[in-house]
Amino acid sequence: MKILLVEDNERVTQFVVKGLQEAGHTTDHAGNGRDGMFLAASEPYDVIIMDRMLPGDIDGLAIIEVLRKAGKRTPILILSALSDVDDRIRGLRSGGDDYLTKPFSFGELLARLDALHRRAQGVDIEVPLTVGDLHMDPLTRKVTRGDRPISLQPREFKLLEYLMRHAGQVVTRTMLLENVWDYHFDPQTNVVDVHISKLRQKIDAEFERPLLRTVRNAGYTVTAGEPGGGA
Amino acid sequence: MTRVVRLSALSLALSYVALGIAALVLFAAPLWYAWQVTIQEGRTEILQADAQRLTDVFHRDGAAGLKTFIDARVGMQIAGERILLMTDSSLHPLAGNLSMWPSTVPAKPGNYTIQVEVGNKAEPALVHVAMAGGYNLLVGRYNTIFAPLQTRFWYGLAAAIAVLSIAGMLVGLITRRALMSRVHSIRQTVSAIIHGDLKHRLPAQMHDDELSTLSRTINGMLEQIELLVHGVRNVSNSIAHDLRTPLAELRSRLEELALIRPPMDEAYAEIDSAVSDVDRVIRIFDALLRLAEIDAGLRRSGFVTLDVNELAANAVEFYAPAAELKSIDLVCRSHGPVPVSGDPVLLAQALTNLIDNALKYAPVGGAIEVAVLARSDGTAEISVSDNGPGIADTEKGKVVERFYRGDASRGTPGVGLGLSLAQAVAKLHGSALELSDKNPGLRVALCIPVDTAGAPSPGTLPAAA
Numbered sequence: 001m002k003i004l005l006v007e008d009n010e011r012v013t014q015f016v017v018k019g020l021q022e023a024g025h026t027t028d029h030a031g032n033g034r035d036g037m038f039l040a041a042s043e044p045y046d047v048i049i050m051d052r053m054l055p056g057d058i059d060g061l062a063i064i065e066v067l068r069k070a071g072k073r074t075p076i077l078i079l080s081a082l083s084d085v086d087d088r089i090r091g092l093r094s095g096g097d098d099y100l101t102k103p104f105s106f107g108e109l110l111a112r113l114d115a116l117h118r119r120a121q122g123v124d125i126e127v128p129l130t131v132g133d134l135h136m137d138p139l140t141r142k143v144t145r146g147d148r149p150i151s152l153q154p155r156e157f158k159l160l161e162y163l164m165r166h167a168g169q170v171v172t173r174t175m176l177l178e179n180v181w182d183y184h185f186d187p188q189t190n191v192v193d194v195h196i197s198k199l200r201q202k203i204d205a206e207f208e209r210p211l212l213r214t215v216r217n218a219g220y221t222v223t224a225g226e227p228g229g230g231a
Numbered sequence: 232m233t234r235v236v237r238l239s240a241l242s243l244a245l246s247y248v249a250l251g252i253a254a255l256v257l258f259a260a261p262l263w264y265a266w267q268v269t270i271q272e273g274r275t276e277i278l279q280a281d282a283q284r285l286t287d288v289f290h291r292d293g294a295a296g297l298k299t300f301i302d303a304r305v306g307m308q309i310a311g312e313r314i315l316l317m318t319d320s321s322l323h324p325l326a327g328n329l330s331m332w333p334s335t336v337p338a339k340p341g342n343y344t345i346q347v348e349v350g351n352k353a354e355p356a357l358v359h360v361a362m363a364g365g366y367n368l369l370v371g372r373y374n375t376i377f378a379p380l381q382t383r384f385w386y387g388l389a390a391a392i393a394v395l396s397i398a399g400m401l402v403g404l405i406t407r408r409a410l411m412s413r414v415h416s417i418r419q420t421v422s423a424i425i426h427g428d429l430k431h432r433l434p435a436q437m438h439d440d441e442l443s444t445l446s447r448t449i450n451g452m453l454e455q456i457e458l459l460v461h462g463v464r465n466v467s468n469s470i471a472h473d474l475r476t477p478l479a480e481l482r483s484r485l486e487e488l489a490l491i492r493p494p495m496d497e498a499y500a501e502i503d504s505a506v507s508d509v510d511r512v513i514r515i516f517d518a519l520l521r522l523a524e525i526d527a528g529l530r531r532s533g534f535v536t537l538d539v540n541e542l543a544a545n546a547v548e549f550y551a552p553a554a555e556l557k558s559i560d561l562v563c564r565s566h567g568p569v570p571v572s573g574d575p576v577l578l579a580q581a582l583t584n585l586i587d588n589a590l591k592y593a594p595v596g597g598a599i600e601v602a603v604l605a606r607s608d609g610t611a612e613i614s615v616s617d618n619g620p621g622i623a624d625t626e627k628g629k630v631v632e633r634f635y636r637g638d639a640s641r642g643t644p645g646v647g648l649g650l651s652l653a654q655a656v657a658k659l660h661g662s663a664l665e666l667s668d669k670n671p672g673l674r675v676a677l678c679i680p681v682d683t684a685g686a687p688s689p690g691t692l693p694a695a696a
Contacts, residue, residue: 083517084524085533085576103513105506155548181549185521185580186514188649189587194552217503 001025001046001117006036006063007079008055012102016049019106033058040067045074046120047113052080052091061094068095075116079104085184107218111170118169129164132224134203134211136164145203155180156199163212163222172219196220244403251395259388266384270377271357275342278359281370285317289363294325297366301326314347314356314371322367329369336360338367347373413442429457462526474512481508518648525577525655533574536682539611540565540603542575546582547601550590558596561586565603569611572682573660581656584649585615585675592619592673605681610662614676621673627666653677 003025007013013029020027028043030036033054040048040063052060064076078096080087088099097119098112128137136143138161143150152160159180163171173192177183196212204210212222289297301315305328316327322338324331332338333345340360346353358371416434423431432453433446488501547563554561582601589599597618604612654664657677665676 083520103509105510181545183549183579183583184576186517187549187580187583187587188514188518189553191550191553194556198552217506 001113002044003027003113004030004036004039004043004045004048006030006033006040006049006054006060007051008032008053009051012051012079015106016109019110023110032056033060033063036060037063037066040074041070041072046117048074048076049109049113050076050078050096052078052082061091061096064095073120075120077109077112077116079109105217107170107215108172108174111172111175111219114169115166115171115175118166129161129167131164131167131222132209132211134164134222134224136161143203145207150202152199152202156195156202159195159199160203160222163220166222168221168223168225170215170218170221175219241403241407244400244407247403248396248399251399252392255388255391255395259384263384274357274372275359278342278357278370278372282359282361282368285315285368285370286361286363289366289368294364294366297363298326314358314369314373316367316369318367318369320365320367325366327369332367332369333358336369338362345371347371417442417446424453429453429460459526462523474515477508477512477515481505481512484508515648518652521580522648522652522655525652525659533576534572535575536570536572537575537578538568539571539573539578539613539679540568542579542582543601543603543613546579546586549583550586553590554599557590557593559590559593560598561590561601562599563601563603566605569603569605570682571611571660571679573679574656577656577659578679581653581677582613582615584653585677588649588675589615589617589619589673593617594619606678609681610678611681612676612678614674616669616672616674618669618672621668621671622666624668650675 003020005013005016005020005027007016007029008031013031017027017029028039028045030039033056036050036054037058039045050060050064054060060078060080064078067074067076075097076095077098077100078091079100079102080091081102082091083101088101091099097116100109100112127139128135130136134143134145136157141157143152143157143160159176162176162179174186176192177185177187196214200210200212204212209224211224212220215221285297285301288300292300297317301317304313304315305326314327314329316329316332317325318332319325322332329347333347335345336343336358338360340362343358343360345356345358347356355374356371357374358369361368361370413434420431420433432450435443435446435450484501484505488498488505492498493501543565544563547561551561586599586601593599599618600614600616602612602614602616604614606612650664653675657664657679660677660679662678662680665678667674667676
């Protein structure tokens with residue numbers, strides 16, 4: 001991916017640029033609103049990471065609004081220290097596609113960038129969904145692994161569906177909470193892990209090759225490939 | 232400040248007095264005018280009648296007869312209040328009590344006001360001139376008889392103005408003194424508050440005058456401010472206490488790492504635990520910020536109509552695997568949808584906190600019941616009951632405080648903000664958390680007013696289910 005990072009904090013910049021580089025992405029960086037606006041408007045990027053509060057007279061939300069008005073549809077992830085629900089809503093209303101509050105873990109950032117990029121590419125995920133020998137038909141709500149049918153409860157189905165739609169990508173606990181349970185807060189416990197291990201019992205327990213894997217310090221991924229190939 | 236108050240109280244009294252005087256004058260002026268006109272007319276009529284009578288005498292008895300008549304009149308005149316003069320055509324006096332024809336009066340019929348020398352001062356008099364057969368007749372009366380009446384009128388007016396001024400000033404001064412004493416007490420209270428003692432309240436009388444109403448409103452504001460300040464103080468104390476501990480751990484962990492320089496594998500493991508320490512600090516921080524946000528009442532914008540029943544069912548379903556893991560029987564009891572007006576995110580968070588708490592304290596193999604009930608008093612009650620150790624009555628008030636963790640909670644994970652967050656959410660929805668004993672166990676209930684707009688009445692809901 002080609003990514004633009006508009007961020008004034010040097011340390012955060014260094015951390016994100018290095019991480020993205022290691023994950024195989026090229027990153028341009030702008031340290032203020034003016035440069036950020038210029039780069040975002042002139043270069044083709046796959047995803048833009050936008051800090052909200054920037055030095056100078058142009059802030060992140062203003063840039064996003066200008067870009068959207070100019071017809072730029074590049075997915076934008078807003079990075080901000082403002083964590084109020086209202087701030088989040090304002091950020092998304094201005095044209096941002098996702099909102100991540102500082103401090104954040106790199107795994108969370110990477111997972112969200114992947115999800116944004118994939119959504120923007122409009123890759124039609126084949127229905128029925130298939131990962132290795134695991135099949136899911138969202139219409140008939142049938143799940144099979146190999147030739148064995150797997151019976152899932154509605155929420156387990158939704159959880160697996162989200163994971164399979166993001167097959168090969170890392171999905172964080174927060175993303176699962178937001179998208180599967182619609183919980184936009186941190187329930188402070190490892191309940192998501194319990195759900196995952198229950199799901200794992202059903203889809204992986206009796207098979208040689210596990211599909212649902214834990215990615216350390218980040219989240220989970222469903223993949224038929226070798227472990228570690230997620231990002 | 233004092234100067235302005237004094238001036239305004241005094242000038243208010245002064246302007247009231249001025250207004251009173253103006254009203255009095257406005258009342259007296261037309262009266263005076265009407266009076267003057269009436270008197271003038273009456274006097275003119277009388278003088279005309281007098282002149283007519285003299286003319287009649289002239290016509291009957293001739294000039295000599297009139298002269299005799301006038302002389303007789305002058306002779307029996309009382310107090311010299313009347314003026315009579317008869318002259319020939321060249322204005323030579325023939326009879327009467329004036330020595331000569333007044334120079335200011337022309338020899339033409341009509342009414343004139345003149346000054347007549349009586350003794351050594353001039354008296355105003357109204358005279359009427361009439362002609363008869365080449366003679367001139369002047370009939371008049373002094374205005375002196377009306378003078379006492381006029382004087383009395385002026386005295387009356389002056390006295391009224393004096394009384395009004397003095398009474399007005401007195402009332403003004405008294406009002407000012409009363410006002411000043413109350414303003415003074417308010418000022419004292421406020422300056423005590425400015426100096427940091429938020430416990431003071433403004434004095435408010437029982438009756439509803441303007442100042443008392445204002446005082447009560449200000450007291451309400453002070454109440455809220457004190458609560459918020461108390462909250463902030465609590466939060467900063469809590470931050471000092473509860474963030475220091477993990478930060479200290481983190482610091483020593485990192486320092487040790489730098490000192491010992493362990494082999495790579497171990498170092499990475501240490502870094503991982505350091506990161507989770509930081510995550511814990513961030514989590515506490517987020518919870519505190521969220522609490523502050525709720526406390527400030529800023530989240531009312533997120534209120535929508537939602538079904539608490541669905542909310543409860545989702546939360547129970549969310550925790551079901553965790554309960555299963557601990558062999559706890561987690562059930563949801565409800566009687567159909569209960570619409571309320573509330574913040575879905577905050578209510579869900581409060582409810583998950585309550586269930587999370589119950590899961591922590593319920594024994595292995597225990598039971599937790601989440602119940603939704605539309606109460607007859609028009610509120611929806613969401614309750615979470617467990618059969619854990621419960622909370623002693625003395626601790627019930629404390630558990631909703633920030634970071635308070637009961638004795639039973641030692642050794643369990645959590646930052647001690649769950650119940651206070653639920654409490655803050657309840658407060659935002661206009662109610663409070665109700666804690667009661669279940670013997671054994673604890674029942675925590677959160678009540679929200681039912682949203683009656685566009686929804687079936689809550690009374691019919693249980694029957695429909």
